[in-house]
Amino acid sequence: MYYGRSVRCGARSVAPPPGGRTLVKKTVSVFALLGANILGGFAIQAAPVQGAAQAPAMTVGVRRITETQYRHTIADVFGPAIKVEARFEPERREEGLLALGSAMLSLTSSGFEQYFALARSISEQVLSEQGRETAVACQPTDAAKPDAECARQFVARYGELLFRRPLTPAEIQSRLNISARGAKQTGDFYAGLELALTSLLVAPEFLFRIESAEPDPAAPHQYRLDAFSKATRLSFLLWDTTPDAELLSAARSGALHSQDELERQVDRMLAAPKFNDGARAFFADMFQLDGFGNLVKDPSIYPKFDQSVAEAAREQMLLRTIDLLVRRQGDYRDLFTARDAFLNRSLAAVYQVPYASRAQWMTYVFPQDSERSGILTDIGFLALHAHPGTSSPTRRGIKVLEIFMCQATPQPPANVDFSTVQDSTKGTVRGRLLDHMENEGCSGCHRRTDPLGLALEHFDGLGQLRTMENGVPIDVTAQLKNITIEGARGVGEYLRNEPKVPACLVRNVYSYGVGEKTYGRDKAYLAEQTKAFIASGYRFPALVRQVASSPEFFKVIAPKSKPKAPVAEATVTQLQSTVE
């Protein structure tokens, strides 16, 4: 079978790709029914949609949905009982965020196989004998034959939820054709619907968030994000899932273009339990927690580490963050200085503290003199940014700068001799790094990255407390420019007072939501948002509300690959990145 096209996102365009690849034979018959319709439907969407002002609409953004977005969407549309069992395509991080990388991802043939198999599995579950009672609102006149009207209701209802906009007549018709042919061949109306649903679930319009701009009626020759794209942006930022019926309704009526309705919807979404999901997805991305999937430790050095500890460490960071920033609506800066932490039984063993609870998780408050200091000393952060067998002040320093201060560090030169710094059997890391920094090609970066990591050296490669390394006391004093930092608590205090930290969060929320890097022209906007964030007491929900309610959040950025488009000249300037 063939998947007749791939989708390139980086160029902000959706173009027919060259050829396809043969996939498993057993899906041939299914795809024979689906193939032409998928491609047909996609071609329709790729073409400009006529807007109210008679000017062509344009695709301004394409992002592949993430695994959590897929899972949340399926659960919201079809119910939490639907099992989503698949291995998803790897994601790509750009400028510190997977959300930015998602705009540069294509779909491989093997990846499509996975999506296809998953789509069939979901369709089977949704339309099983038990499931169809709730999934299909109408009754076919004859369950052994096609029923166009009932099929239309089904396709229109779920198509809108999955595509995050109403289907065009042609998109509906193509699925009706699939459904009818399937029903005829199998003598089962629901088998036909399964094919139609599978077609929806493998459609690029579902697997990718395709954002469209339309002529702005209030500003001649300018474009604005269409209402459904706005709804989608809001929903994926705040809930990490597809828009719900109310949000789609606001988009359908056009009410979402009004500031009042926009703010009403944002407030409603912030108050919903699903905001937890949205916040979790955002911080999992910002904190680069996808790294846990590949985290390994040498069991002879860190015997307590295993997969369950890795998963718990990831969850611990998210629990801390969501509890502080969403549930308690606390001060973002407390993330770096709090003495409490969430523990389960396995983590308690790694932290070497008693687990005084029968619940799955408990809150533990470290003593006043403890060296633990917020998320920086969660074993998740410390273990993730270390080597399999040793700590790494450099990696930790780089990640503190990158994750919390949005400061990137260049890759080391190719000709660096790491032999000295990698010999972990002698002395302390500090001593080895000092030797390493005698190389002038290295010292520039290391002077910037290492101090923050060296101050965290009382934690080994798994994040366990220690004071000695190879029999030598570990010095956790660090000098960063003219500031002296003492240990992990010193790093926490430093971040608490560093202006780049709130600014970085603001930048990340914005970039995550719009799927775009920030540019020079965003500088004033981001500065204004940062000021407001600080004025709110560093409250994350307030920040999300500000950003999601601001016109800039929905601004149209024309694709670089279409410089000749009239809208690009009129409304968009390609600007330099503000990323430092």
Place this chain on the structure above:
Amino acid sequence: MKRTERAFFAVAAFAAPCVAMAAWTKTYVVEWNEPAMYYGGKSGVIDPGTDCPSGTNPEIDWVKVMMDAGYTREEAEWLRNPANPTRSPVHGQNQLAFRGKDRANVYVNPTSTPDPGLVGVSGTIAEGIDLDGDDATGFTSPDGEKGVDNNFYKTLGCWKTYRGPRRLSSGALQFNDSMRNGAWTTLIVVAGRGDDPMNDSNVTVGFYASDDKMVKDGNSNIARDYTFSIKPHARYEAIFPARVNNGVITSTKPVSGVLREPAYWRDLELERAQIKLTMQPDGSLTGYVGGYRPWEHVYKGWVNARGPVIEALTWVQLPGVYYALRRNADYSPSGAKGEKTHISYALRVDALPAFVMTPDAAQQVAAVESYKSIAPPDTSRTAGLFSQVVDGLFIDPKAQQQAGPDAVIVPPANLATAKE
């Protein structure tokens, strides 16, 4: 936790005797325990050694045993034929039981057959504790200490199940695997009143049960520093008054107590029990719990584990075990002239540092105290452990024929038509 248990603990909080907080506590989880059986071989697991000069007791010629019991060679060979289903209630191993006088079941009537003999330890070195305070009796420890009382070892130390280097005998591996995979957990709490945990004349050591399972680390060893709550248990608890000298904890007074035994007979019921445990520099605790235990329970444990299977797989005649334990029993609770119902024994214990919590999991234990008074009623006595085993035999009630004194041992000519 069930509502009744919560209520139980709530009441217990008021009912429990007031115990003074210790000046220091150290808490552990037992990650390995096994009968202390000194291995005298220089290598291997069954080689000859100073303990057993002929090596581990060899496999038994069961055809001869059955013929000695009155079966014909044809019958004996048929019963031992590997093609014959080994667990058949009709023709297989179950018939091994009926080799006593008048084909009595030797498992429940071990004296119905003459003592077949069981080669025991002939060496002079053993691990354990000087239980009777008489260094003129017993073995010498590997460190040269006299008076080690361990007649259990003397009796069974050459049996394949028990013999082998530390942590390598088949029995120890079997039961410790089970424990480490979650079958049971034993906790140790050491609490002292002095200033120095390494030297304290007033120490109490408690052994407790826990429902919290041990966790294996990345090397498949038991992980340190996990948290366990004490489960008040009506049987499994032992509290030892002791002292510490240079990190070695020794009893100051013998006590009675019951531990969970790594064996088919789960109850290690010790009289005049004592401990000798060493706090190791790496934080672990190793040593012995010793005492006199009812020897007949040991025998019953093996019988109830399906006598014929144990005999065939572990190369032993259980009546020989019975006679040998009875012969070597060395203690009577009723006095020096009483019947020797108990035999000296030592359990080798390896424990790791762990956090031990009170039964409600709310706080770390701060003292050693008894929780028996708040334990739920004991409903799991060992006797009912194997419900399908009767008189040492696994019985299939649906079988057309059963093994027994009057069983017809099917002649080979009829084998083809024999059905179970």
